[in-house]
Amino acid sequence: MADPDLYKPLADRSKPKYYVLEMLPYPSGALHVGHLRNYSIGDALARYKWMRGFNVLHPMGWDAFGLPAENAAIKNNRQPREWTLANIEAMKRQHNRMGFSYDWDLEVSTCEPEYYKWNQWFFLRMLEAGIAYRRKALVNWCPECATVLANEQVVDGCCWRHETTPVEQRELEQWFLRITKYADELLDDTGKLEGGWPDRVLAMQRNWIGRSEGAEVDFKHESSSEKIRVFTTRIDTIYGATCVILAPTHPLAPFLSSPELKRDIKAMIDTQGANKDQGEIEKEGLFTGHYAINPFNGDKLPIWIGNFVLMGYGTGAIMAVPAHDERDFEFCRKYDIAVRPVIRPVDGELGDAATMTEPFTGYGILENSGEYSKLSTSDGQRRMTAKAKREGFGEKAITYRLKDWGISRQRYWGTPIPVIHCAKCGIVAVPDDQLPVILPTNIEITGKGRSPLENVPEFLNTTCPTCGGPARRETDTMDTFVDSSWYFYRYCDAHNSQAPFDSNKIAYWFPIDQYIGGVEHAILHLIYSRFWTKMMRDIGIISNDEPVKRLFTQGMVIKDGAKMSKNKGNVVSADEMIDRFGADTGRVFELFAAPPERDLEWTDAGAEGCLRFLGRVFRFITRNLDVESGAETTGADRKIQRKLHQTLRKVTDDFETRWHFNTSIAAMMELVNEAYALEPELSSQVRRDLLEKLTLMLAPFAPYMTQELWENMGNSGPVFRQQWPEYDEELAREEGAEVILQVNGKLRSKVIVPFGTEREELERLTKADDKIQAHLQDKQIVKIIVVPDKLVNVVVKG
């Protein structure tokens, strides 16, 4: 037994070299090959653990991403899948059929009450720390289903189920986690992840956090004490401001609006919500009839409401500087608002307001800017910000694109948020000793109305833990991304009933050495879990800053030019493939067709080639099992041993470094081709050694077939529990170095020489070579470059 640790409790194991975790897809229906691909890589690694001390914890992470399953269930008007032991067993059987070898012992199901309990425990800690909070937020609302919609469920401004019903914006009380508190740290620490994480994932995260530096400035309302605070990255352009524009949902909008205007604003809010994520839309504005004062020059600026101003970014209000901003320019030209240029290029002219056709958005020299005129834009920014601060009408400010994480879901499926609403005491946390709050089972999924939990009086009605009076339970459940944010920590101590985990165990295991998953998790899951790690560190139960040192993102399986999906109907189901080719062939093809980080176009023909290869291996081994032949070591023996050990070295190296299993399989194909060529000449001993090592080497890629071969060789027990075969450098070594001979960098000849042949000897051999001499005719040798054991290049002239 190569890995006696495997079945010990986690805490009793010796520390492995790596701790590999894999993100799993969600069980939205039948398994697709896209999913199989996920498994194949992790699974090949799983098999590798007995080779090099890899330890792959294979999470039972299904329900961490249960949302689509639930949507499907609601859509079909039936109950979500029950997470019973029987269902989990069925899933294991399905996977065993596909040849996945998981560490089922370590499974943690994030829908178990025990896991709810710790989700809720974390929630309460965050509530105490002010990280969890509740506020009103705008949500997409379908009046037809009377339910909240996720952004993805809004199609062309209408509900995905009612294509003619426009989605409305409604304000609901929602629970949030203050991830923005960690925005700077999340951004800065991407630097620590460089090298270990793919660049594109880090870029996506930085982009998502979207830090931008600028200033906030107050524009006073002309006739009241109200102030409109705007955010700008270009305070230097403030003398060019010609109006102030508010988001339609800005808190001051109602104050500035007549009843008719309020109606128009409401309509604008709804279209704005409906067109969210639609890219650029036609700019619309509504003039309020009110004015605000520019604090720098006392200008009276009209206050508008604009559909392109977002409440969720900055302060929800902007100063429009049409002469120096494309968007403001477009808006002001449309509504005939003044354009006032105040910046010129360093060696250029100030634009002319009447004739300019596009704004100047670059940096340069300030003009028409009072005491700041003739300053550079950067000096202007600095001095204006300082003045705003000094005089109390503004300050330096940083805003983020990242918003606080709204975790409220009006759904049945999920961890109940552990708070109680009491008429007298307000929002009261459920005491720790009453956790977990468990979902009732007698629910009815109607697909209508809000959370089905509101229709279950036994769940809804409770007593206030503070005053003992009658109270209502919170019916929102948590986003399932909460589950996936820390499940891997729980794996280290899955049965702990006193705490989410023992901190010492986390200190021992974490951070994760290697995490594997699809790039679709680059933003949400991978930011949330980084946030959760920092949060846990701050409440003092772990000490690592980051959850994952190295991240590997594998590609997708593409069929007919598109990502496989049930909607497109371009799915190759795993079952179908198993019936046609077998699980081994499917696995080998996926690994062979492209390196794992790349997308892969599915072709049946390619799979057939791999079936052929496996057939060649099977026939070769089978017909050679009982062959007896001469015992002396022949030239063929030496050749095949060299190839065998070179192949072993290659495959072992691919596992340890690049995971380019396509080249591993190519190398094994070469070995088999050579074995076919030399087959009749091999001695019994070498033949036997070849059969055995080839079987072991292929086992991670084709587990079923190699298991059978392994048993046919007279062995027993699982092949994947055998020691990984070691390669022998001596046997792998070539007999001599093949040296390339070039003239002016062009290949002209080759020679084979003993390793370590001296430069002088190589030069002599080169000059003596017939083919080289032919190219040296009438030429003058300028110099000779010699790279020992590799290459000689003769540089000539004339």
Added chain:
RNA sequence: GCGGAUGUGGCGAAACUGGCAGACGCGCCAGACUUAGGAUCUGGUGGGGGCGACUCCGUGUAGGUUCAAGUCCUAUCAUCCGCACCA
């Protein structure tokens, strides 16, 4: 618009630190065995020229560095992905 990546045969790809471009496989062509071949085995297969030994061209495009560039540098084009009225 911003950000990230990728461009190599008919196709999937390989070439890991600059050093034989196209490994391996698919497809195609030919042969063997066959009543048959959609099984199997063997050989060939980047393009042009030559009976041939050989030879010239060739890694999106244009330059550059180097004895030597798919690989490094500069510019440019195309495709894919992510974000996007972000103030």
